[in-house]
Amino acid sequence: MGAHDEKLERFRDFIRKRGLKSTRQRDDIAxxxxxxxxxxxxDRIYREVKRVSPGIGFSTVYRTMKLLCEAGxxxxxxxxxxEALYENVSAHHxxxxxxxxxxxxxxxxxxxxxxxxxAARDFRFVIKSHKMExxxxxxxxAQPTR
Amino acid sequence: MGAHDEKLERFRDFIRKRGLKSTRQRDDIAxxxxxxxxxxxxDRIYREVKRVSPGIGFSTVYRTMKLLCEAGxxxxxxxxxxEALYENVSAHHxxxxxxxxxxxxxxxxxxxxxxxxxAARDFRFVIKSHKMExxxxxxxxAQPTR
DNA sequence: GTGCGTGCAAAGTATTTGCATGATG
DNA sequence: CATCATGCAAATACTTTGCACGCAC
Numbered sequence: 001m002g003a004h005d006e007k008l009e010r011f012r013d014f015i016r017k018r019g020l021k022s023t024r025q026r027d028d029i030a031x032x033x034x035x036x037x038x039x040x041x042x043d044r045i046y047r048e049v050k051r052v053s054p055g056i057g058f059s060t061v062y063r064t065m066k067l068l069c070e071a072g073x074x075x076x077x078x079x080x081x082x083e084a085l086y087e088n089v090s091a092h093h094x095x096x097x098x099x100x101x102x103x104x105x106x107x108x109x110x111x112x113x114x115x116x117x118x119a120a121r122d123f124r125f126v127i128k129s130h131k132m133e134x135x136x137x138x139x140x141x142a143q144p145t146r
Numbered sequence: 147m148g149a150h151d152e153k154l155e156r157f158r159d160f161i162r163k164r165g166l167k168s169t170r171q172r173d174d175i176a177x178x179x180x181x182x183x184x185x186x187x188x189d190r191i192y193r194e195v196k197r198v199s200p201g202i203g204f205s206t207v208y209r210t211m212k213l214l215c216e217a218g219x220x221x222x223x224x225x226x227x228x229e230a231l232y233e234n235v236s237a238h239h240x241x242x243x244x245x246x247x248x249x250x251x252x253x254x255x256x257x258x259x260x261x262x263x264x265a266a267r268d269f270r271f272v273i274k275s276h277k278m279e280x281x282x283x284x285x286x287x288a289q290p291t292r
Numbered sequence: 293g294t295g296c297g298t299g300c301a302a303a304g305t306a307t308t309t310g311c312a313t314g315a316t317g
Numbered sequence: 318c319a320t321c322a323t324g325c326a327a328a329t330a331c332t333t334t335g336c337a338c339g340c341a342c
Contacts, residue, residue: 123253130280
């Protein structure tokens with residue numbers, strides 16, 4: 001049984017515990033999203049799920065994605081200034097973002113996190129979360145093939 | 147002479163070199179902004195400058211702030227998901243953001259930057275810029291006074 | 293059956309743009 | 318005096334909300 005089914009189950013649990021209701025639309029959106037690898041906009045989720053579940057509404061996608069975030073199953077990211085992108089929650093990580101081709105590379109660095117804690121101490125700041133986005137050129141875009 | 151006047155001069159230079167024109171509005175907005183310490187929204191800049199220069203228009207503020215960014219004199223920041231905030235450009239730094247009171251603390255940490263470069267090397271990624279925002283509670287909000 | 297969920301359209305934010313008029317180089 | 322800049326309103330992009338109807342529990 002894949003991560004997909006486990007997540008769907010967790011989502012249904014979350015919904016039940018909140019006194020909400022399971023619906024075909026919620027399952028369709030969540031189910032489709034759990035299979036997606038990467039960062040995706042509400043608009044694209046809408047268009048993709050619409051192919052399977054034609055009656056789906058825009059607002060339902062937004063409302064469901066918000067629920068998934070609250071359930072801890074999705075993360076809403078705001079890179080640059082455009083629309084929000086959603087990603088499946090996995091281990092914590094940060095991002096390299098290629099400003100040329102838009103490619104997003106995830107990475108993780110415990111040493112940096114440790115230094116953040118150290119820096120925070122100077123200001124008696126209590127860290128809850130952070131966002132680190134590094135912009136530049138990915139391998140392909142940095143060395144043009146010619 | 148103060149940083150204020152030096153910046154105004156740099157802005158006028160930039161405008162001239164681009165074949166654009168100096169106007170009272172551009173000077174009013176830029177001049178007011180250069181004196182502001184902190185992070186401020188276009189809307190608030192508009193309302194503040196309006197007090198000095200009542201005829202000012204909303205779009206002129208947006209257009210001027212964009213010019214200031216292109217001139218390298220302002221930075222546009224997108225914290226969280228709300229509106230953009232502008233800050234005067236100074237040395238590079240990152241931000242602690244209090245999720246309770248909204249306070250923004252600037253800090254700088256060369257060790258973290260070095261580790262970013264190191265991490266980037268693994269992906270042959272060429273760093274152009276980065277954004278590191280650390281969310282949590284500032285000193286005042288972390289230890290309630292009671 | 294009751295209340296939550298849905299789809300639609302309309303409203304909300306934040307920002308940008310078209311256009312007629314006005315100021316600058 | 319040709320351009321560019323301005324202020325306004327309308328347009329845009331993204332997201333949220335009100336509402337009548339329908340489905341889950």
